[in-house]
Amino acid sequence: MKKILVILIFFIGQASWAQTTSPSKREVIGRDIGQLKGIKISGRIMDEITGEGLVGATVTVPELDLTRVTDKNGGFELLLDRAEYTIQFRYVGYETIDYPITAVGDGRMTIRLIQEDFQLDDVVIFGRDPEKNIRSTDMGAITLSMNTMRELPPFMGEIDIVRSLATLPGVSQVGEASSGLNVRGGGVDQNLIQFAGAPIYNPSHMFGLFTAFNADVVNDVTLYKAVVPAKYGGRSSAILDILPKAGSVSKWGGDLMLSNYSGKISLNGPLIKDKVSILGGFRISYINWLLQSLSNPTVRNSQANFYDGNLVISAPISNKNEFTYSYYTSYDDFAFASDTTISWRNTAHSLQWKSKLSSKLSFEALGYYTLYDYGIFNLSGISDFEINSEIQDLGGKFFLGYNFSETSKIVFGGEYKQVNIQPGELVPKGTQEDILFKKVQNEAGREAGIHFQHDFELGEKFGFAYGLRYDTYQYLGSRVVRQYAENEPLSDGSSIGETSYKDGEVIQTYGGLGPRASFRYSLSKASSIKLGYNKMYQFIHLISNTATIAPSDVWKLSDNFLGPQIADQYSLGFYNNFKGNIFETSIEVYYKDLQNVVEYKDGATLIMQNHIETELIPAEGQAYGVELYVKKNLGRLTGWASYTYSRSLRRVITPYEEENINDGEWYASNFDKPHDLTLIGNYKVSTNTSISATFAYSTGRPVTFPEAKFEYSGINLAYFDSRNQQRLPDFHRLDFAVNFKFKGQGRFFDGNWTFSLLNVYGRRNSYSIYFGESDGSPPQALRLAILGVPLPSLSYAIKF
Incomplete structure (x- = not known):
């Protein structure tokens, strides 16, 4: 022995x-x-x-x-x-x-x-297999490393993860201050954004001006927009999977970045040398000086603050087992000059265990807890109040993988989660009697899913990936549910009674099979054709009359009035690389059919609504488009060009004519932008200097303008006819950045200095258009622009 x-x-x-x-x-x-x-x-x-x-x-x-x-x-x-x-x-x-x-x-x-x-x-x-886009069966799976994102002009001095993804085909945002992503005609709530496996409900700072993720603690980002692997569920459009870095188990180090808008620091090293590592990161804003320098008195007298923090503890206790704990938090508050403050906070914990049971068998388990709370506060001294809401998400999942060979593998798994929502609680502050306490009924639901997926190849020409996921969902008490008269629209007037359900009692159940499949045929080592199909279910909805996530929005679970969203997507793509993989090209076409998309009635009241089913209408949707992508991977000049032609449409037809929208005809969704073009370039001037630029153009998003105005009881009111029949002016913007890498004698100057200029030619892109009254003249259209002037930034980053 x-x-x-x-x-x-x-x-x-x-x-x-x-x-x-x-x-x-x-x-x-x-x-x-x-x-x-x-x-x-x-x-x-x-x-x-x-x-x-x-x-x-x-x-x-x-x-x-x-x-x-x-x-x-x-x-x-x-x-x-x-x-x-x-x-x-x-x-x-x-x-x-x-x-x-x-x-x-x-x-x-x-x-x-x-x-x-x-x-x-x-x-x-x-930085990856240069032929992966040709040989894999993945469709619409995009992974961006931090090195790739660093080549883009920074937004206000920082790498922006969400905005980086918006430069890719089929991915867009509705404006310069918008949070979340619109993927292939889907709303922002139709994307599952998860950090270290835990869902994040609001991925933004300052209403979307900053992304709420510190790039220094992120390892890579993967977006699934076409054929989503069967292990993911719960959303009907896309999955954004963000993985944090692990700290070093051998030595201490870190990153520091300072800009004229924000600063951040991260530190990592061994807790137990060669066994357990820790990584921590913190980011904070100091942007109020910019607000106070603006000419608009309302903005000048406002204040904005945000921060976010991360902690990752990784314990690779052996070659076969590794534990990782991740903590994430972010906080925002924005105080308007009118003494109204809006705030929101994300908190997420996750614990992951990865085990290699044998050379072919692997196991992974993950548990998480997420809290998203948001509120509106008015402390003006007149009718003071506070509105609070929150979402709690607690769940776990496991995966069991088996590799039959290098070209054949299968994954089984399951998932369970419980979601609790407090839609809103109005709390009077002070002694005013005109505001009374009000609380919207809490909601609770649980989801469970089982799935499997098999990926394999048949020779060099054929590749297959197929999977099946079954999702089940239960809407739970305690809750008082209304009954409404038959053959009448849901309204306060058609209510005929109520039923009370006890805590944990099942009120409604939904479920369904979600098959996924993709097929690849290689025409040569440099080109292939792929075909894919994807079906997904979504049991939570963002109830909003805006085009982006806002703290005043309402998250709503599927119940006995509102069914789950269901999406069927079909994709076809051609992929070709040139000149030894220096150039990477693709063209993809897709069609997506949507059921039970949520729309709101004309004149709906969504905030603090105890019976919100009376304000909503189920709609059907369709989205289709073609995506072109050309990327240059090597040389002094690198970058990509992406163009998307797409449509995102909605239709509402009910048995009641007064509830139909636009007479039951198809109309554009809030984020329908038919033309979307992005050009990215990065030129390496020398070893230590590079120049990058981004140009973006897109069709203006749909809006609804009033057709006329009328007077009622001495008050001027606007008259609206058809929804989303007008558009904002087209969007276009040029951003520019120069990066200098210094290696001097002084430690302070041994870092990267980046100067960027957003909106180089000062385009006043319209985020919204509203109408104002002036004596003796008709109503005037007024434009709200977020970045109406060139915006410079200077940042300094160092590794230590």
């Missing part, structure tokens, strides 16, 4: 020595010296400085024309025959390493890559 232990220690020492030296040939030796085939080489690729795993790095064996991409932890596996090989390790922005090895038996290695400066134009470095 002692001899065996000595031999094993010797072999482990040899593998460790191979990682830190560079001989012309290395032997990977393991527990089975005699095997000739099926030798497993596994390992992890890490950043030399921070120790964090590099997601999406490529591991290539040229002799076998074999390429693998590292997983979420930077891990990889290769199955080789007993022979000599040269393994290449590559990641964008890092030095490429070639490892000659002799594969004798199973072995494991740790590769540490060092960041490099791009000095030669002919150095070819890819």
